[in-house]
Amino acid sequence: MIAYVIGRLLLMIPTLLGVASLTFVIMRVVPGDVVALRYSQSGSAPQEVIDRERALLGLDRPLHEQYLDFMSGILRLDFGRSLWTDQPVATEIGSRFGISFELAIIAALIATSLAVPLGVLAAVKQDTWIDYAIRVFSIGGLAMPSFWLGIMTILLLVVVFRWAPPLIFRPLWEDPAANLGQLIWPALTVGYRYSAVATRMTRSSVLEVLREDYVRTARAKGLREVLVIVRHALRNSLLPVVTVISLEFAFLFGGLVVTEQVFNVNGLGKLIVDAVAHRDYPLVQALVLIFAFVFVFVNFLVDLLYGVLDPRIRYT
Amino acid sequence: MKQPSPTVAFPQGNDVARRRYLEDTGSRRFRRAVRDFIRRRPLGTIGAVIILVMIFAAAFADVVAPYDPREGEFTGLPLPPSLDHFLGTDPFGRDVFSRLLYGARTALLVGFVSSLVGSTVGLALGVIGAYFGGRIDEVIQRLMDVLISFPLIVIAIAVVAALGPGTGNVIVAVTIPVIPRVARVVRSSGLAVVRMPYIEAARSVGVQAPRIMFRHMVPNVFAPYLILLTAFLGQAILLEASLSFLGLGVVEPEPAWGLMLRGQGMAFLEQAPWLAIAPGVAISLAVFGFNLFGDSLRDALDPRLRTA
Secondary structure, three states: OHHHHHHHHHHHHHHHHHHHHHHHHHHHHOOOOHHHHHHHHOOOOOHHHHHHHHHHHOOOOOHHHHHHHHHHHHHOOOOOEOOOOOOEHHHHHHHHHHHHHHHHHHHHHHHHHHHHHHHHHHHHOOOOHHHHHHHHHHHHHHHOOHHHHHHHHHHHHHHHHOOOOOOOOOOOOOOHHHHHHHHHHHHHHHHHHHHHHHHHHHHHHHHHHHOOHHHHHHHHOOOOHHHHHHHHHHHHHHHHHHHHHHHHHHHHHHHOHHHHHHHOOOOHHHHHHHHHHOOOHHHHHHHHHHHHHHHHHHHHHHHHHHHHHOOOOOOO | OOOOOOOOOOOOOOHHHHHHHHHOOHHHHHHHHHHHHHHHOHHHHHHHHHHHHHHHHHHOHHHHOOOOOOOOOOOOOOOOOOOOOOOOEOOOOOEHHHHHHHHHHHHHHHHHHHHHHHHHHHHHHHHHHHHHOHHHHHHHHHHHHHHHHOOHHHHHHHHHHHHOOOHHHHHHHHHHHHHHHHHHHHHHHHHHHHOOHHHHHHHHOOOOHHHHHHHHHHHHOHHHHHHHHHHHHHHHHHHHHHHHHHOOOOOOOOOOHHHHHHHHHHHOOOOOOHHHHHHHHHHHHHHHHHHHHHHHHHHHHOOOOOOO
8 A cells, every 4th residue: 555655656756747848848949938028018129138138037048957957946846936027936826826726626516516416316317307407407517618608607797786896806814705705606617517527427427336236135125215326326436426526626727727817816727828928937837837736646646535435446 | 227229239139130130231221320329319319410500500601601701891889689690790890690600610620620630649549558568558658647637728828829829720739638538548448458369369370560459459449439539529629719718729800619709709798798698609509519419429339438
C-alpha cells in the first residue's frame, strides 16, 4: 500500500515536468512578448527602451537559461513575479484561487445532490417515461453550452427580477449571504452540466448492478425495494459515480474560463486568459502547473478511494 | 427488464431467422438494421433526425438562406423577428436565420474534421501502445498523461495564439484534446485484444506487425472508437462555440454560432434577446442530437462500455 502510494506520487513527477516544459515551449512559440504588448498599447517606443525593458525582465537571456531558471524555481516552489503587474505570482494566484475553489465546490454539491437521486430513479424506472425525461434532462445539460446557459440566466434575472450584476466581489468570510448570492448563479449553470455527466454515470452504473445475483437474492428474501436499491444497488454502483464526480471537479478547475467571463467572476479562469493574452510567462506557467497538479492529484485520490469503497481492490 | 438485442448478430438456434439472415443482401440487411434502430431506440432516432436536418441546412444553405450571411443592410439597431427576417437581424443588419444556416457549416466542419482526425490519431496511438507494450507503450502513455492533464482551454488558447484565429486553426485546437482521451480507451480495449490467440497465431505464421495491428487489432477495437468518435462530435461543436465566444475561434464576418453570441449577443441582451437566444438554441440542438444518437449507438454496439 505504502509502496503503491509512493510509486504513484513519483509517477506524477514526469507528468508534471512534462506539462511544465510543454507550457514553457508553447509560450515561447506564441508570437509577441509582454514588452511588445505593453508598448503596442501606448503607441510606439524607441527600440532601446524596448530592449532595456526586455533585459530588465530577463527576456533577453538565452532560452535554456530561462528554462533552467523556471525549472529550478518549480523545485523551490518559487514561481517568480508576474511580468505584467510585477506582483509575485503566488499573490496573484492566491487571491483568485479561493473564488474558483468555492465555485467548484458549490457546483459539485449541486451536481451530486441532483445526480445521485435522478440517476437511481432513471435506472429503477428504466425505459419508462420517467427514465426518458431524466435522460433528456441530462443530455440537455451536456448539450447546452454553460456560457449560453449563463447568458440566459442573466437575461432572466435582469428582465424578470431586475437584477443587477454585482460590480465588486464579496469574500465568503466578509458577507456570506452576498457572496453566495454572487456565486450561486454561475455555480448553478456549471452544476447543471456537471450533474448531467454524473446522472448518466449513476444510471448506467446502477443498471449494471441491478442485474447482479445479490440484488435478486435481496429481493427474493423479501427485502423492501427501497433497501434493495439503497443498500445493495447504490452502494455497489458508487465507484464509477465517485470517479466522474471527482474527475469533473478537477476538470472544472481549468474549465471555468468561459463561465467566469460571462458572470464576471474574477477566478483562475479569467486570470489565465489574461495571462496568456499578456504573454505573462511566469503566471501562465504557474497556472497551468496548478491545473495539471489538481488534475493528477485528484486522479490519484480517486484511485485511493477505490480501496476504501471496495475492499476487494488491492494495491500492488 | 428489456435486454437490447444487437442490431446485426448471427441468430443462433433459430432456423427461420438464420435463413433470413443468410438470404439477406447487404443493402437489405442495412435497411433492416435501420428499421430496428428506429423501432428500438426512439431517442436515438430523434437524434439522427436532428443531425440529418443540420446536414441538410449546411449543405443547402445557399438555397435555403433568404439573405447573405456576411453582409446586410446597415440599420444601426437590430431588427426584431418579422415576416422578412424570421429571427430578426443583428446590429449590422445581417439576417440571423441565414447566419444560423451558414453557421451549421462551420459547426459541422469543425466537429467532423476534428473528432475524426483526433479519434483516428488516438486509435493509432492506442493500438501501437497496446501491441508493442514495454517502453514504447510507456512513452506514449506518459505523453498522453501530459496532454490530458493540460487544461483543455489552455491548449486551445495556445494554438490560437500561436497560429492566429480562424476556422482551420480552431480545428487544430479542438483536435488535440480528443487524441489522448481516445488513445486511453482504445489502448485498454487493445490490451485485451493483444492477448487473444488469433494475434499470437498471426505472429507465429510471420505476419508483420503493421499488418497485424491494421487487420486484426483495429477491427476489434472499432466499437469503442466509433462510440468515442460520435461522443466527441458533440463535444467538438461545443468547444468550437466556446472558443469562438471567447474570441479565439472563428472570426467575423464568418458565420459561427459561438461568434454570434459574442459581443452583439451580450451587448444587446435586453433590447434584442433573439440575438442571444437563437444561436444558443442552435448549438444546444446540434449537440443534443449528436449526443442522443451517440448514446443509442453505444447501447447498440456495446452495452457494457460506459462513457460519461
